[in-house]
Amino acid sequence: MRVFVIGAGNMGLTYAMGMSQSSLLGNKKIQIYDTDPDKIKTLKEEGVFEVHTSLEDCLGKVDIVFIAVKPYHSTSLFEEMKPLVRNEQLFISLMAGVTIETIQEGLQIDKVIRTMPNLPAKVGKGVTSYTESNSVSRIELLTARHLLDTTGTSIHVDTEKFIDASTGISGSGPAYVFYFMQSMLEAALKMGFSDYDSKVLVSNTFEGAIELFNQSDISPEHWIDKVASKGGTTQAAIDSMEDNNVKQLIQDAAYAAFDRAVELGKE
Ligand SMILES: NC(=O)C1=CN([C@@H]2O[C@H](COP(=O)(O)OP(=O)(O)OC[C@H]3O[C@@H](n4cnc5c(N)ncnc54)[C@H](O)[C@@H]3O)[C@@H](O)[C@H]2O)C=CC1
Numbered sequence: 311m312r313v314f315v316i317g318a319g320n321m322g323l324t325y326a327m328g329m330s331q332s333s334l335l336g337n338k339k340i341q342i343y344d345t346d347p348d349k350i351k352t353l354k355e356e357g358v359f360e361v362h363t364s365l366e367d368c369l370g371k372v373d374i375v376f377i378a379v380k381p382y383h384s385t386s387l388f389e390e391m392k393p394l395v396r397n398e399q400l401f402i403s404l405m406a407g408v409t410i411e412t413i414q415e416g417l418q419i420d421k422v423i424r425t426m427p428n429l430p431a432k433v434g435k436g437v438t439s440y441t442e443s444n445s446v447s448r449i450e451l452l453t454a455r456h457l458l459d460t461t462g463t464s465i466h467v468d469t470e471k472f473i474d475a476s477t478g479i480s481g482s483g484p485a486y487v488f489y490f491m492q493s494m495l496e497a498a499l500k501m502g503f504s505d506y507d508s509k510v511l512v513s514n515t516f517e518g519a520i521e522l523f524n525q526s527d528i529s530p531e532h533w534i535d536k537v538a539s540k541g542g543t544t545q546a547a548i549d550s551m552e553d554n555n556v557k558q559l560i561q562d563a564a565y566a567a568f569d570r571a572v573e574l575g576k577e
């Protein structure tokens with residue numbers, strides 16, 4: 311199977327690396343293309359992928375095309391791709407907001423899988439939601455799932471609304487976690503800890519909490535109860551967050567990302 315990735319950025323490279331491990335490729339390398347000459351040069355030197363400097367020599371010959379450019383580059387990219395693509399090919403988009411219909415119309419093709427990945431895919435801990443156009447067969451869907459799972463885990467959703475919604479939860483979500491971490495790091499520094507000690511305190515707190523959560527069926531709310539003693543320190547912190555409506559603010563932020571994904575689809 312010949313797999314081609316367009317856009318060798320955070321996501322494109324991450325998926326290309328993950329998919330390189332897939333048995334579905336046989337002995338073929340992942341093919342990759344980017345418009346940035348510096349990236350092309352580095353990728354050629356590394357020799358992991360079959361690197362292309364134009365679409366003409368390869369796009370028509372591959373089976374699956376991953377599109378991993380920024381949404382605002384999609385219109386011009388589609389113009390360039392359109393004369394070179396075939397309707398039997400499967401297109402898998404990683405782009406936030408860009409709808410299946412836009413991709414079908416832009417490329418004049420039928421088979422599209424729209425996904426929403428996230429950055430922990432870089433370390434094999436990504437989560438990708440995906441949905442497909444009507445003409446994608448069951449076997450193509452299974453193949454796509456296998457490829458997506460090379461970077462972590464995936465969930466199938468029935469409609470594109472859930473792709474936009476998962477953008478607000480898992481796609482943008484790592485940034486919310488980093489925001490929380492940054493806030494805790496800044497608090498630790500203000501309290502007088504060194505950079506190193508602040509990082510150890512914060513990263514181990516996150517890692518330990520996630521591990522506890524993953525190893526049980528207990529909800530985060532109940533875990534909070536296990537940390538908080540009546541009238542104690544944790545309760546003081548949670549009361550402060552509740553008084554400041556932090557939970558609602560986080561939910562508002564997730565909805566802002568969801569709404570922005572829907573908006574991007576209309577631009
Ligand atoms: N970074 C993230 O955490 C997530 C990103 N996404 C989506 O993934 C897509 C890519 O995002 P990133 O990888 O973060 O962006 P990036 O900026 O790291 O990578 C985009 C790459 O596309 C290349 N490019 C631009 N125009 C091109 C063209 N016409 N042909 C070929 N290559 C072209 C750029 O040179 C760049 O290397 C976006 O659509 C974004 O919505 C989705 C979920 C998470």
Ligand SMILES: O=C(O)[C@@H]1CCC=N1
Pocket residue numbers: 406477481482
């Ligand atoms: O911020 C963005 O638009 C992309 C989509 C989800 C994460 N990064």
